[in-house]
Amino acid sequence: xxxxxxVITATGAVCSGGKTPGDxxxxxxxGKSSIAPIQQWDxxxxxxxxxxxxxxxxAREMVEDRKLHKLIRRTDxxxxxxxxxAIDAAxxxxxxxxxxxxxxxxxxxxxxxxxxxxSGNFENQYDYFPLLAAAGGSLQTFGxxxxxTVNPMWLLRSLPNNVLGHxxxxxxxxxSNACITSHSCSGSxxxxxxxxxxxxxxxxxxxxxxxxxxxxxxxxxYYHRLGLIATAALRPFDVARDGSVFGExxxxxxMETEASAAARNAMVLGEVLGGGEVSEATGLLAxxxxxxxxxxxxxxxLDNAGIGPADVGMIxxxxxxxxxxxxxxxxxxxxVFGGDAPPVTAFKWSFGHLIAAAGILETTLxxxxxxxxxxxxxxxxxxxxxxxxxxxxxxxxxxxRSKVALILCRGFGGTDAALLVSAA
Amino acid sequence: xxxxxxxxxxxxxxxxxxxxxxxxxxxxxLHGRSGGAAISVFDASGFPVHIAAEVKNFDAAGAxxxxxxIKLTNRSHRFALAAAEQALQDAGIRPTDADAxxxxxxxxxxxxxxxxADLAGTQxxxxxxxxxxxxxxxxxxxxxxxxxxxxxxxxxxxxxxTRRFGIRGYTSAVHTACASGxxxxxxALKLIRRGGADRVLAGGYDSMISPVxxxxxxxxxxxxxxxxxxxxxxxxxxxxxxxxxxxxxAGFLVLEEWQAARKRGAHIYAELAGDGNSLSxxxxxxxxxxxxxxIQAMRQALWSAGAAPADIDYLxxxxxxxxxxxxxxxAAVKAVFAPDVQxxxxxSTKSTMGHLIAAAGAVEVAVCALAIRxxxxxxxxxxxxxDPDCDLNFVRDAPRRQRVRMAMSNSFGFGGSNSCIVxxxxxxxxxxxxxxxx
Numbered sequence: 001x002x003x004x005x006x007v008i009t010a011t012g013a014v015c016s017g018g019k020t021p022g023d024x025x026x027x028x029x030x031g032k033s034s035i036a037p038i039q040q041w042d043x044x045x046x047x048x049x050x051x052x053x054x055x056x057x058x059a060r061e062m063v064e065d066r067k068l069h070k071l072i073r074r075t076d077x078x079x080x081x082x083x084x085x086a087i088d089a090a091x092x093x094x095x096x097x098x099x100x101x102x103x104x105x106x107x108x109x110x111x112x113x114x115x116x117x118x119s120g121n122f123e124n125q126y127d128y129f130p131l132l133a134a135a136g137g138s139l140q141t142f143g144x145x146x147x148x149t150v151n152p153m154w155l156l157r158s159l160p161n162n163v164l165g166h167x168x169x170x171x172x173x174x175x176s177n178a179c180i181t182s183h184s185c186s187g188s189x190x191x192x193x194x195x196x197x198x199x200x201x202x203x204x205x206x207x208x209x210x211x212x213x214x215x216x217x218x219x220x221x222y223y224h225r226l227g228l229i230a231t232a233a234l235r236p237f238d239v240a241r242d243g244s245v246f247g248e249x250x251x252x253x254x255m256e257t258e259a260s261a262a263a264r265n266a267m268v269l270g271e272v273l274g275g276g277e278v279s280e281a282t283g284l285l286a287x288x289x290x291x292x293x294x295x296x297x298x299x300x301x302l303d304n305a306g307i308g309p310a311d312v313g314m315i316x317x318x319x320x321x322x323x324x325x326x327x328x329x330x331x332x333x334x335x336v337f338g339g340d341a342p343p344v345t346a347f348k349w350s351f352g353h354l355i356a357a358a359g360i361l362e363t364t365l366x367x368x369x370x371x372x373x374x375x376x377x378x379x380x381x382x383x384x385x386x387x388x389x390x391x392x393x394x395x396x397x398x399x400x401r402s403k404v405a406l407i408l409c410r411g412f413g414g415t416d417a418a419l420l421v422s423a424a
Numbered sequence: 425x426x427x428x429x430x431x432x433x434x435x436x437x438x439x440x441x442x443x444x445x446x447x448x449x450x451x452x453x454l455h456g457r458s459g460g461a462a463i464s465v466f467d468a469s470g471f472p473v474h475i476a477a478e479v480k481n482f483d484a485a486g487a488x489x490x491x492x493x494i495k496l497t498n499r500s501h502r503f504a505l506a507a508a509e510q511a512l513q514d515a516g517i518r519p520t521d522a523d524a525x526x527x528x529x530x531x532x533x534x535x536x537x538x539x540x541a542d543l544a545g546t547q548x549x550x551x552x553x554x555x556x557x558x559x560x561x562x563x564x565x566x567x568x569x570x571x572x573x574x575x576x577x578x579x580x581x582x583x584x585x586t587r588r589f590g591i592r593g594y595t596s597a598v599h600t601a602c603a604s605g606x607x608x609x610x611x612a613l614k615l616i617r618r619g620g621a622d623r624v625l626a627g628g629y630d631s632m633i634s635p636v637x638x639x640x641x642x643x644x645x646x647x648x649x650x651x652x653x654x655x656x657x658x659x660x661x662x663x664x665x666x667x668x669x670x671x672x673x674a675g676f677l678v679l680e681e682w683q684a685a686r687k688r689g690a691h692i693y694a695e696l697a698g699d700g701n702s703l704s705x706x707x708x709x710x711x712x713x714x715x716x717x718x719i720q721a722m723r724q725a726l727w728s729a730g731a732a733p734a735d736i737d738y739l740x741x742x743x744x745x746x747x748x749x750x751x752x753x754x755a756a757v758k759a760v761f762a763p764d765v766q767x768x769x770x771x772s773t774k775s776t777m778g779h780l781i782a783a784a785g786a787v788e789v790a791v792c793a794l795a796i797r798x799x800x801x802x803x804x805x806x807x808x809x810x811d812p813d814c815d816l817n818f819v820r821d822a823p824r825r826q827r828v829r830m831a832m833s834n835s836f837g838f839g840g841s842n843s844c845i846v847x848x849x850x851x852x853x854x855x856x857x858x859x860x861x862x
Contacts, residue, residue, distance in 0.1 A: 041558045071708070109720050113703065117599070118578075121536075123556075125543055128636060130554035132547040139635060143470030146639050155640030156708055156838070158535060160578075160599045165839030168705035174720060176701045177841055178607055181533060181599045183579040189596050196614060202701070202724065217558045218546075222573040278525065279595040284496075284574050284583040293592070296525060300620075413583030415595055 004199045005258040008421065009266040011364040012085030012209075014062075014078055015249030016052035017351035020085070024361075025368035028350045029397070031379035035234065035245050035352055041217055048229045051215045052247030052352025054078075071153055072162045074248070075118050078357075079163035079211030082250035083113075084170070087207055090254040093171055095264045110260075112175030112203040114194035115164045116186030118212030118356040122219060124158050127151060163211055176202040181356075184411030185277060186210055187251060188359030188419055192275035194255055204260040210360035211250035220246065226285065228322055234353075235380045236319030236346040237326050237388040244320040247352025251361030270367050273307065273404065273420040276300025280414030287324055287414055291332030294318075294408060294416040298336045301406070301418035309337050312420070313402030314375045316366050317393070318410045319346025320353050325410055330388035332416075342406075343398035344391045345369075349380035359409035363419055366405035370423030375400050430853060431616045431696040432685035435515025435678030436790045437507035437627070440777050441477035441671045444487075445510060450794050453773045454823045456805030460654035460669050460778060466540070466635055473647040475654035476633045477671035477778030479503060493588070498575045500534050501584055503674035503783075504629035508585055511625065515678035515690065519590045519623075528594040528621035529586055530612040532604025532628030534782045536578045540634045542566035581629060593621045599782065602742070604628055605675065606785030606835035606843030610699030612679050613728075613845075622684055627676030628786035641670060644709065648745065658779075659806035660743030660772035661750050661814040668744040671778030675787030682853070693793040695853040697830070698729025698846035709838050711748045715756025718742075718834065721842035722760045725832065729846040733761045735830045736768060736846070738801050740788045742834040743772020744779055753834065754814040769826070771804035771819040785835035785843055792831035792847050799827045 016034035017024040027034065035052045043049040059069050062077035063084075069077075087093060096107045131149040135142040151157070159165070161179035168174065176197045180189045187210020194206035214220075223229050223246070230243035253272075261268055278300065280286075280293035287293070302308060318329055333341050347362050354361055369375055375398040384393065392398070409417040436446050441459030443449035452459070459477035468474035484494055487506035494502065512518045519527040538546075546567050550560035566572045574580055582597045594615055598607045605628025612626035632638070641647045648657040648667035658669035677696075685692055701724065704717030711718075726733065742753055750772075758765050773791050780787055795801050801824040810818065829852050835843045 043558075045559055045562065047562075108705075109702070112701075122538065122576075125537060125636065126551065126556050128543065128639070129547045129551040129556065132544055133552065133554035137544075138470075139467040140470035142635060143468060143472070143474070143639075146471065146642060150639065150643060152643040154643055156644070158537075158640065159601060159708075159839055160535060161601060161837070161839040161841065162708075164600065164703070164841065165705075165708050168703040168840055169707070172705055174703045174705050174717060176724075177600070177703050178598050178611065178701070179600050179839075179841070180596055181536070181578045182582060182595065182597045183577070193596070193611065193614075196618060200614060200618065202728075217556070217561050218567050221561055221567055222570065225568055226570055226573070277594050277596070279529065279582075279586040279592050281524070281586040281590050281592045283587045284577060284580060296592075411579060412577060413579035413586065413595070415579070415582075 006195045006198045006255050006272045007258050007261050007268045008253050008270045008272060009256055009261050009268060010086045010090035010254040011367060012082040012252040013361050013364045014081050015247050015351045015354060015361060016054050021364040021368050025365045028347050029374055029376040033350050040215060048224045050245050053215055054248060071156055073124060073157055075211050075213035076162040078213060078250040079209050080166055082252040083167050083207055083209040086252040086254050087171055108172050108174045110175055110204040111173045112197055112206045113164050113167050113173055113177045114190040114206055114208045115179045116190040116210035116356045116360060117160045117179050117181055118214060121216055123216045127154055163209060167207060182411060182415060183413060184355050184358055185409050185415045185417040186356035188409045188417035189277060191272060191360055191419055192277060195272045198255060198257050205256045207254055209250060209252040210357040212354050212356040213248040214355050215246045215248050230321055233380055234321040234349045236321050236349055236378055237384055237393050238381050239383045239385040241321045241326060244322055245352045247354045249354050249361060250357050251364045268424045270421050270423045273422055274301050274305025275419045276304055277417040282414040284412050287328055289328055291328040291335060293414060294329055294332035295335040297416040297418040301420050305420045311402060311404055312342050312406045313400035313404045314342050315344045316362050316405060316407045317344055317346040318408045320348055327387040330391050333391045341391055342401050343375040344393040345375045346378055349378060359407060359417055363407050363421060366407050366421060367423055370400060370403055370405055373399060429617045430682035431613050432680045432682045433677050433693045433696050433793050434680050434685050434690040435511040436793060437510030437676040438787060438790055439479055439503040439507045440673040440787060441479055442777055444482055453776050453791055453802045454800060456776050456803045458655035458776050458805060460657050465633055471638055472642045473649055475651050475657060477669050478633055479673050495571055496574050497584060498539055500629045500631040501581050504581055505584060505588060507674035508625055508676040511676040511678050524590050524592040526593055526622040527591045528615050528624040529591045530608045530624060530626045531582055531597050532608035532782045532786060533581050533597045533599055534630035536576060538576045540636055542572050591625060600841035601837030601839055602781055602784055603835045603837035603841040603843040604782035606845050609786060609789055609845055610701055610843060613696050613699045616679060616681050622681050624679045625676060626679055627674060628783040629674035630780055630782035631672035632781055633670060633672050656806050658745045658775050660745040660775050660804060661811055662807050663809045663811040665745045667746055669778035671780040673780050674783050675790045677790060692850040694796045694850060695848040697848040698725040700725030700728060700844040702842045704840035704842060706840060711752035713752055715752050715759055718753060718756035718836055718842045719759050721844040725844035725846045731830055731846060734764060736832050737828045738795055738831040739768055739770045740792050740833045741770055741772040742836045743774055751813045754816055757816060766817045768817060769801050769819050769824055770816045771802055773802050775805035788833045789845050792833050795831055796828045796847060796849050800825055
């Protein structure tokens with residue numbers, strides 16, 4: 001077990017449920033869903049029309065600097081918003097700016113950024129459609145007309161690591177970093193690798209952020225064709241569940257060594273205790289029925305944190321509403337906790353599946369739940385599927401049995417991640 | 425305090441523009457035989473730049489032996505699967521049912537994108553006038569083909585590799601543009617050090633030699649426009665350099681906890697000894713002229729390796745052959761290695777292979793491992809007149825024969841991520857371990 005404790009000094013989040021972790025959590029706690037018909041394109045005739053879109057999305061509200069809007073995409077705006085809110089709440093820049101020049105430079109070098117990014121989309125490539133149409137199948141024309149047709153900054157807009165680069169530039173942070181593109185586990189992995197960078201002495205402070213904006217026509221269509229999108233509602237663990245629903249947004253944490261937080265008298269919201277991540281080696285789409293991967297990820301996280309199953313006070317399940325994932329997730333919880341699982345909840349029914357941002361945004365909500373002492377009920381749960389029996393999930397609120405939350409996350413490629421956090 | 429776990433490099437696999445295996449690539453890199461040529465994978469004659477360093481004569485069916493699998497891959501995934509297979513064969517070990525959960529996978533992955541043929545197909549069906557008609561997507565071929573989706577997903581490479589080789593432990597894909605491959609190896613190093621895995625398959629893969637990929641770089645004027653002289657186009661640190669030569673390929677390494685590797689009698693190329701990782705936080709595409717950012721990455725890598733600048737004998741530079749990068753990197757190297765910077769031998773093997781983007785860092789760390797094994801440093805090809813701003817001690821004209829105690833590899837990416845990896849000769853590591861024991 002590591003001697004360095006990793007504390008959380010600020011959070012930030014945005015999704016269809018709200019623009020702060022507190023507001024999003026309140027919506028979940030109060031049983032409200034912000035999933036609604038998609039507005040970004042005309043879905044007349046579409047077999048699926050639901051998503052957790054941010055209503056009245058305003059790029060200026062996300063990122064004030066208009067010049068930047070030409071260089072980045074919607075997903076980046078969301079990531080920069082959540083990260084900026086967390087950095088401001090932690091007072092990192094204000095603290096640094098009060099330091100002498102040398103100390104400020106060291107502060108920047110010792111503050112890193114770990115990002116989980118959705119890593120791409122389809123719409124950005126449509127910027128080539130006018131050129132393709134004009135070229136009429138001739139690559140020679142495509143090449144010669146290129147510079148007259150396509151935004152010269154196209155490649156920069158496409159970079160998966162824009163949030164990382166622009167947080168660094170805006171706040172002057174220069175430390176240890178990564179941009180992780182591991183589908184739904186990306187945000188959770190940003191927390192895990194950021195935590196390890198603090199433990200091993202690479203950095204004193206880490207801004208971790210996950211962001212994604214998957215609600216676009218071709219993405220929704222593919223997931224629908226794969227049978228992964230719900231017809232009417234995302235109903236985790238329900239006998240009638242039939243799929244997931246996309247959301248969009250970002251979540252962010254400022255993590256610090258205990259010594260860094262103490263040195264700047266930062267308010268401590270909680271602690272990252274540990275994390276684990278594994279692969280099921282089943283290919284892109286398949287997952288094991290027995291929940292083996294997820295169970296191993298939880299055990300790895302518990303070992304990493306140096307605690308046991310009985311110490312866990314509540315579980316935020318992945319609960320994405322697909323038949324296979326929820327059933328195998330319940331199996332994994334039964335495997336690790338036996339008959340003694342703490343209260344289980346899930347959040348995606350309220351604002352959708354944020355893919356790369358899911359694990360980290362839900363971590364910010366877990367901290368709210370622990371602070372308020374409420375495990376929100378899953379309002380979309382009517383009748384527990386017998387396949388998901390044996391886990392204490394309920395449509396009604398429950399009470400966490402300790403100050404420790406376990407946050408589960410599952411992604412394509414058979415990847416499973418588990419995070420453990422505690423509230424102060 | 426327990427001595428920190430060390431990490432051994434026990435297997436290498438390479439698919440590069442100058443060779444489809446390690447031996448061929450190493451020979452070409454040592455002697456500076458360029459992989460540059462006119463682009464052949466599509467008609468690039470109308471593009472401002474129509475040269476690149478392509479992987480040549482790559483037999484995917486032969487290398488992978490599974491036609492069903494090939495359907496699920498894009499070009500870069502095929503390179504990755506082939507290079508990873510080579511690395512595991514070279515190491516003489518692969519995951520078994522008994523230890524699969526103790527194997528990890530870390531990759532530097534290229535940018536997600538649909539294959540150009542699929543993009544063009546969707547344009548013809550759903551955007552004939554240049555604008556997307558979302559109702560037409562419902563009957564579009566590629567947009568409804570799950571296999572096209574699988575090829576394009578960001579987790580595709582990772583899932584192909586874990587499934588093919590049965591890796592069931594920690595897996596992570598990183599994309600920090602041209603720093604991706606180096607950061608993937610750094611991730612693996614830290615993973616083994618903290619006990620999160622005993623063995624890791626780590627590497628990078630990329631292919632942007634496609635109409636859209638070439639377009640992106642052309643629009644930024646990042647590529648050398650020397651269409652008539654593709655083999656001379658990449659000339660890092662030369663005063664006449666004018667952009668990089670786009671390459672493609674994959675590099676994979678098998679990494680093992682040192683004692684475990686020694687116990688099974690594995691051949692160890694080198695210790696993967698240190699990882700440094702910083703942000704320039706300057707501009708998205710520009711490098712800071714004074715080397716700020718890369719300086720911190722190199723210093724952190726030395727710290728991570730427990731080494732001093734004087735311990736490094738060979739630097740495989742990022743050296744892209746752009747005006748700005750090479751100047752900025754030279755300033756950083758001088759700052760870190762002062763006052764003995766002329767003692768350090770430097771070359772950029774992008775002078776022969778071109779720039780493999782997300783694969784570059786992993787491929788170049790493999791080159792450093794070979795330099796340590798053979799006591800031979802590869803040349804910086806095409807260096808006729810050194811830029812006075814880049815007055816380092818370059819390996820020129822012929823490979824330099826000298827025992828390499830430690831080597832360093834730099835990779836800096838768009839977005840400002842800087843990765844630096846340090847390797848140590850295995851005899852030096854064994855001596856250090858004996859020192860710790862007494």
